[in-house]
Amino acid sequence: MAVPTAYSLVATDLDGTLLRGDDTLSDRSLAALARAAEAGARHLVVTGRPAPRVRPLLDDLGGTGLAVCGQGAQVYDAAAGRLLFSVTLDRELAETALGKIEAEVGQVYAAVDQDGVDGLTLVEPGYVMPHPTLPAVRVDRRDDLWCAPISKVLLRHPTLCDDELAAVARSVVGSLATVTMSGPGTVELQPHGVTKATGLALAAGYLGLGPRDAIAFGDMPNDIPMFDWAAHGVAMANAHPELKAVADEITLSNEEDGIAVVLERLFP
CATH class of the missing domain: 3.40.50.1000 (HAD superfamily/HAD-like)
Incomplete structure (x- = not known):
């Protein structure tokens, strides 16, 4: 071109x-x-x-x-x-999508970006931030991730590589969310479309x-x-x-x- x-x-x-x-x-x-x-x-x-x-x-x-x-x-x-x-990702849909993924690959570790100009990044136990310079707040359990509207969910798997995790997520999530891979250790769920x-x-x-x-x-x-x-x-x-x-x-x-x-x- x-x-x-x-x-x-x-x-x-x-x-x-x-x-x-x-x-x-x-x-x-x-x-x-x-x-x-x-x-x-x-x-x-x-x-x-x-x-x-x-x-x-x-x-x-x-x-x-x-x-x-x-x-x-x-x-x-x-x-x-x-x-x-x-636009936010419906938290019930996010939970359902996570359940579908874990039914295929076992436990994943999750984090969320909250909506808004002052939204926090919350991470559950076991999740490691791919960019350690970015601030995040650790919560005690997964349910705490859903305390406020979110724009996306970030996923990591203890053994699968990003390509493998993204492929599985795309195969089972369907219209619940859009699956993306945006960097090393960064597979994400965002609002569908x-x-x-x-x-x-x-x-x-x-x-x-x-x-x-x-x-x-x-x-x-x-x-x-x-x-x-x-x-x-x-x-x-x-x-x-x-x-x-x-x-x-x-x-x-x-x-x-x-x-x-x-x-x-x-x-x-």
Whole structure:
């Protein structure tokens, strides 16, 4: 696919894509995003992280615009400090989905992201956060996970790899939820039909932009819907094979400023 000289919308995942392994942004990446902004492009963070876990990163980016959070379940307005859009995962459906998965693979360990700009991440006994830098509150038992509305459930299995757990979850969950795999140790259940693409389309609509205007960067299978929606999808060198298979282009890794390499070419 021929690459246009520029885009009006730059959509970037965070973990494994824009962020380095230590959760920092390189000066080169910041400069490349600033150059794109000077050329008139809008930058949209499109991440599985919930809004409360994205706010500090938006501050680092100087972001005062919109961000798509929670795998598409939230559209956050950084300037106003509020959610423009939010959809929750029915907690009874989440419990039912968990039961179906455990009937197939035995015990899994779960965590939830609560809804809202101040929502907490709650983790049950046995669950280990894949990103130890992200704050979480440990609860005593699974029932405590459902104490407030949630945007998604995060799952880990003691022996199955992510691909295996995600495959089983998809085979048994059906229309109870959408199953995604968004990073090492991160298989998730979110509201049925909600993906990064649905959230990105909504946020782009607020900006008066559409798929033809967008270039998207990602590293995991949860970015596939976003690539399907955008005009051009760029996978990182460290991306999951499923995403590389549908990408229009593969750049360098997140540690090697792969996003900056592409943006410097498009916005010289």
